[in-house]
Amino acid sequence: MKEGLIIKSTGSWYTVKSNDGVIHNCRIKGRFRMDGIRTTNPISVGDKVDFQEENEANVIVKIHDRKNYIIRKSSNLSKHSQIIAANIDQAFLIVTVNYPLTTTTFIDRFLAAAEAYRIPVNLIFNKIDRYRPNDLTRLGELKFTYEKIGYKCFEISAKQGTHLDIIREALKGKINLLSGHSGVGKSTLINAIQPGLDLKTGEISEAHSQGKHTTTFSEMFELDFGGYIIDTPGIRGFGTIDMEKEEMSHFFPEIFKTSANCQFNNCTHVHEPKCAVKAAVEIGEICITRYESYLGMIMEDENSKYRI
Structure with missing residues (x-):
């Protein structure tokens, strides 16, 4: 029995790096059920597993307990979910103000999912070399919202190498997840951070200002300056799962903090009187787009399509 x-x-099929550094191709033995969750992928990148040789093939026989994972709905119509990665130290969501547009709805859903599983998130605003004056203004507004x-x-700018030394320092020594829409420059950034990987990069569709999928599965790469980086397929939409509506405000830090001053302990911040959250939104202490994202998440039907 080996661990990897x-x-x-x-x-x-799964590629497993054993504790002695050797790479093995493995398959699953039988059916795995993780935490009672219906997933399209019972094992994900970042999982620690036990495997052994059976009939001249390597077979995964056990998955170790996860410290965390990040999950999304697997498709618009499926009731199954997809685990993007497990055992993450921190996540980086790559955002583009334009080329293509990343909406605040998408950002807030990703952040809420990460909060739910206690995964620290950083935002990387890429392609600053392409931004026009109005794009730079929008960038400043978004940074103010999320840094606050x-x-x-x-x-x-992953393409021009701008400020990548800061990113390398932030990644160093940790297991890092990189995520974002297709076309935001994820593969370009990874290639710039870790030369020699030569990940395939794609062009933006000029007609739709959207990226084309260049990564079709998750993969973890070792960084020569220490740590790992997990590349994930570009996500068009991010449907949340396993979040109770009553707990949704917990995953918006500024809403949760302000809710302590609401008149009712079980305030939903929708229709109740003397709601501190609604009052904070009215005077600009809580950003209106964040509040709208929160409302969208607590009011959506479980079977509705996931949002971009």
């Missing part, structure tokens, strides 16, 4: 780390998942809440924000 899942560094690549293609759906049916407590999220670290970085401005970079």
Whole structure:
């Protein structure tokens, strides 16, 4: 029996790096059920597993307990979920103000999911070399919103190498998840941070200002300056799962903090009188887009499509 780390998942086969540094191709033995969650992928990148040789093939026989994971709905219509990665020290959401547009709805859903599983998140604003004056104004507004809440924000140009030394220092020595829409420059950034990987990069569709998928499965890469980086497929939408509506405000730090001053302990911040959260929104202490994201998440139907 050997122990190892899942560094690549293609759906049916898994690449495992054993504790002695050797790479093994493995498959699953039987059916795994994790925490009662219906998932399309019972094992994900970042999982620690036990495996052994059976009939001249390596077979995964046990998944170790996870310290955390980040999860999303697997598709618009499926009731299953997809675990993006497990055992993460921190996540970096790559955001583009334009080329393509990343909406605040998408950002807030990702942040809420990470908060739910206690995964620290940083925001990387990429492609600053392409931004026009109005894009730079929007960038400043977004940075103000999220830094005020407590999220670290970085401005970079992966293509031109701007401020990448700061990103390398932030990644050093940790297991890092990189996520974002297709086309935001994820693969370009990873190639710039870790030369030699030569990940495939894609062009933006000029007609729709959206990226095309260049990464089709999650994969973990070791960084030569210490730590790991997990590359994930570009996400068009991010549907939340396993979040009770009554707990949703807990995953918006500024709303949760302000809710202590509401008249009712079980205030939903929608229709109740003397709601401190609604009052804070009215005077600008809580950003209106954050509040709208919160409302959208507590009011959506479980079977509704996930949002971008």
